[in-house]
Amino acid sequence: MSKRSVLIVGGYGQVGRAMAARLRQMGCTAVTIGGRRRAPAQGVAEKLGYRWTTIDLNDGRTWSGALEGIDVVVVCMDQDGPAFAEAVLERGLGYIDITASDDLFRQIEALEAFAIASGGWAVLSVGLAPGLTNLMARACADGMDQVEKIEIGILLGLGDAHGTAALNWTLENLRPYPSSAIRRIAFGSRSVQRASIPFDFADQHVLMRRHGYERVTTRLAFDTPLVTAGGLRLLGHLGRIQGMRGVMRWLFSKFRVGSDRVGLSVTAVGRTQGKPSRRFMSFEARKEAEITALMASQTIVLMLDEPPQTGIHHLEEIRGIDDFADGLRGEGSVLA
Known part of the structure; x- marks a missing residue:
């Protein structure tokens, strides 16, 4: 060493x-x-x-x-x-x-x-994100002649103990979401589906800026069936209210509803040797x-x-x- x-x-x-x-x-x-x-x-x-x-x-x-x-x-x-x-x-x-x-x-x-x-x-x-997500995205995209799009999914457990900085950053980046922006995506070997929203994680920006990928998107989901599409829309609206952020921060830090599971899913779509190509990688763990x-x-x-x-x-x-x-x-x- x-x-x-x-x-x-x-x-x-x-x-x-x-x-x-x-x-x-x-x-x-x-x-x-x-x-x-x-x-x-x-x-x-x-x-x-x-x-x-x-x-x-x-x-x-x-x-x-x-x-x-x-x-x-x-x-x-x-x-x-x-x-x-x-x-x-x-x-x-x-x-x-x-x-x-x-x-x-x-x-x-x-x-x-x-x-x-x-x-x-x-x-x-x-x-985790950015970091592991970047590595997974590169692994999926490597070898493709043309990368048309990369989609990254991040699943966080509301039963986990998240740090103050992480909670603050998440709440500050919540936005009101139209129904069309909310989509269910699958995570892990059990292919558990959760409602997800587009979220401003840095990995997508780094991958486009530093590697020239034209389209990279990152989506966030929570590992609890209690957070439905309607729940995500509500969180997005509440997150824009300054006074509510403090309430939500306190609630998330004191009451943990769900698991401490963390999951990542990365899909790259493109072409290899002139033929359509699709590659997928997933990650499952505990405690973000x-x-x-x-x-x-x-x-x-x-x-x-x-x-x-x-x-x-x-x-x-x-x-x-x-x-x-x-x-x-x-x-x-x-x-x-």
């Missing part, structure tokens, strides 16, 4: 804690837990035998000390812009971010020339945050052992689904 050092910013959040624990299991010992609050950072670090530091992404005065002696920085919290990523790249370090924000992706992608000149690198799209942590921790280990070239990368540009398949299946997940 590489002795290069890792700083996890937000290392005491739900995903950050799970990631830190997985890195310990994978043999990573040179890890620092970072965050604004000393007590939780110190608590997680001492439990795992790591170092800890305080760092506030909104206060650049805290950055230099936290980055001293660090080789790779992993960010597990929301940011308003690319200033911290730029500071990391300027030092010639590695930068990994689990964000699902395509706005932030675009801002960091704009640092490509700066990263190359500084000797730094960044890897984005390293979670744990899968995000697994994907991110595996990415960290891969990058520590074999750093990418300088510049800005998305995970599917430098790695394939086979690099993660064994780890995913080892968790009891089904990848087919």
Whole structure:
């Protein structure tokens, strides 16, 4: 295992804690837990035998000390812009971010020339979606002479414990949906069908922007029969009411109705050797945050052992689904 050092910013959040624990299991010992609050950072670090530091992404005065002696920085919290990523790249370090924000992706992608000149690198799209969905989409599309469309389905369990940032992002991206936008799609080996809505996940934008696919769409469904087409329309309307978001956030965090199941389905349609071609891949697991942590921790280990070239990368540009398949299946997940 590489002795290069890792700083996890937000290392005491739900995903950050799970990631830190997985890195310990994978043999990573040179890890620092970072965050604004000393007590939780110190608590997680001492439990795992790591170092800890305080760092506030909104206060650049805290950055230099936290980055001293660090080789790779992993960010597990929301940011308003690319200033911290730029500071990391300027030092010639590695930068990994689990964000699902395509706005932030675009801002960091704009640092490509700066990263190359500084000797730094960044890897984005390293979670469940974007991340695993990107890898599955590339696996389905590879080998096709022409890719006409890719559809990604994401199934989340309302019985799962979702982090605050994930809940906020989901509620903020809800929209009123016409009946024509709601469609049932199948997930997993049991082909369980759930009502789904088009949703603004970053994976679809990354795949079109970075790989030239003309049509990629991502749809969201919830693993409970209680959320019907009518229920999705209601959620879409309530999500646009500022006061209701807080109520919904509280309800979803306190009352869990359904399973902790997570499912992905990816279908690519195109042509191969002049003939129509259709390829499908599915994924089933439990606990979305744990899968995000697994994907991110595996990415960290891969990058520590074999750093990418300088510049800005998305995970599917430098790695394939086979690099993660064994780890995913080892968790009891089904990848087919």
